[in-house]
Amino acid sequence: MALCQWSESMSVGESRLDADHKAIIRLINQLHDNLEAGADSATLGEVFDSLINYTRFHFKREEKVMQACRYPDAKAHEEEHAGFTRHIEEIRDRYARNADSALIRGLLDYLKDWLSHHILTQDMAYKPYVEHNWWAREVSRVFGPGLAEEAPADPARNASIPCPEIKPPLRN
Numbered sequence: 727m728a729l730c731q732w733s734e735s736m737s738v739g740e741s742r743l744d745a746d747h748k749a750i751i752r753l754i755n756q757l758h759d760n761l762e763a764g765a766d767s768a769t770l771g772e773v774f775d776s777l778i779n780y781t782r783f784h785f786k787r788e789e790k791v792m793q794a795c796r797y798p799d800a801k802a803h804e805e806e807h808a809g810f811t812r813h814i815e816e817i818r819d820r821y822a823r824n825a826d827s828a829l830i831r832g833l834l835d836y837l838k839d840w841l842s843h844h845i846l847t848q849d850m851a852y853k854p855y856v857e858h859n860w861w862a863r864e865v866s867r868v869f870g871p872g873l874a875e876e877a878p879a880d881p882a883r884n885a886s887i888p889c890p891e892i893k894p895p896l897r898n
């Protein structure tokens with residue numbers, strides 16, 4: 727059974743950001759299913775790495791979109807992303823040193839709570855700035871295809887490509 731599920735109440739008003747959230751949830755479920763099926767540490771480590779890479783990719787896209795929409799709390803939101811990234815990278819390092827499945831179990835509990843809370847509160851807070859906003863759509867599209875889209879995705883590569891400078895018009 728899936729550990730996490732995306733629902734319409736989680737929609738942040740921009741289709742690519744929603745697609746990223748769905749992809750992250752899929753990866754969390756994949757990690758959970760592999761753990762339940764007794765997969766070896768190499769397989770679990772691989773899914774864990776994909777999850778970290780895709781999360782980094784998504785955070786970057788989301789941050790570019792928030793900046794383009796002049797979302798006033800973007801800085802605090804970025805710090806929240808950075809704290810989360812540091813935390814899961816630390817767990818990844820610990821797992822690399824000692825492949826204890828209890829670490830993955832603890833990680834999954836943390837991910838499940840953190841993600842739904844983050845999407846429903848922090849991400850949802852930018853929705854009024856992002857929804858129906860041409861700049862949000864454009865910056866999100868230019869950032870690159872994600873896992874949910876048809877074009878072949880390489881999140882690690884895409885995350886390192888700087889988003890072209892697109893200047894939104896000044897609001898009165």
Ligand SMILES: [Fe+2]
Nearest residue numbers: 788844848849
């Ligand atoms: Fe976020």
Ligand SMILES: [Fe+2]
Nearest residue numbers: 747784788849
């Ligand atoms: Fe997000």
